[in-house]
Amino acid sequence: MLRVLVADDQDLFRGGFAMILDAHDDITVVGEAADGAEAVAKAVELQPDVVLMDIRMPGVDGVEATAQVCRRTDAKVLVLTMYDVDEYVYDALRAGASGFLLKDVRRDDLVRAVRLVAGGESLLAPAITRRLIAEFVGRGRARPRLRQRLGELTDREMDTLRLLARGRSNAEIAADLVVTEHTVKSHVSNLLTKLDLRDRAQAVVFAYESGLVVAGDQETPRADRG
Template structure:
């Protein structure tokens, strides 16, 4: 099945570059490009793509408002493009319905992987964005010194899984860390999300910080370097 994509960025060279990278893939078709959020929303309504790749900062209508309109309008999933300059908007984009976040200097292969992951109904978050997101999310909130009672519904292994999710590990990496199979990890991740009422892995990362399971800036926090998001989450983790 071909993944249909809309690419929106007000910088023509950036937009065209992303479109070219994606359009040469045998399973991806860029059906439209847009120079601002309003054009992106219109393109999504006209072409009904599977994924919209949106720059956060765009004229006329920014990526956040476009993401919100697209999320409310239909089944198209959104991936936000951000730089360190625009991290203050990542929290807003999450609540607008974004399924993932990428840095604008993302590698070619990682961009393609991200589109495929999100098209499958999963979510992703670059570790460097994860760290900044959760620090911002929890900055104004008083975090408990000890894990929140909400975590009591989790088994010991599920709590370990949540901790490793918060560190930005993929399912395969979690499996190696816990010495279990990939299938077992998928079950644990699905149980964590279901028991805590979380939409996806992004919310799991936030939950780990918000509940005090992991502290912002701690050794176990997502790395601040480049990195790339966790691998696909199981079907039970999808929206």
């Protein structure tokens, strides 16, 4: 049973999301929060698997709440926003969020998203993510010093990170690199550990901020490398 906490300062959204999720046998909403501070407190108390977090809330906003939840619990955070290019979402991804959804998300997509992030996947639509990251990295957010940390990765781990940042699944990465999915999972696990990243979503942000991947770049790593 997946345990979910829903945090949103608007009663209508909060109640609606909770009702949709509770209608499924494998999901239970263990609590609701009306602001970021309450979301953090309840996440620590209730230890949910997933926190559905509104990004814009009064007081402690969704970005800071996400950072605290990721720091103090093992919960995955899925942020909600009204806009597909939103600086708050970018900051939440850097803070540890596993993905984001627009608030007008379809019921089935909401449920699928919760299941995906609970299972350890990230939820980042490639087209939206590239636009989002390009928007804010392009404003001087890029951090060239991160490039030095790429030296800790093997060639194969670097290739895996490039493809992961372009939205490829493990199966697609395996096909591109002509290796098994098990090998790809090992590469992903190793690169997350070496770069001290929480999950695939943070790896995507790292790939863009370090300059390893540039929005619009379609280069595909060669399968015959090292």
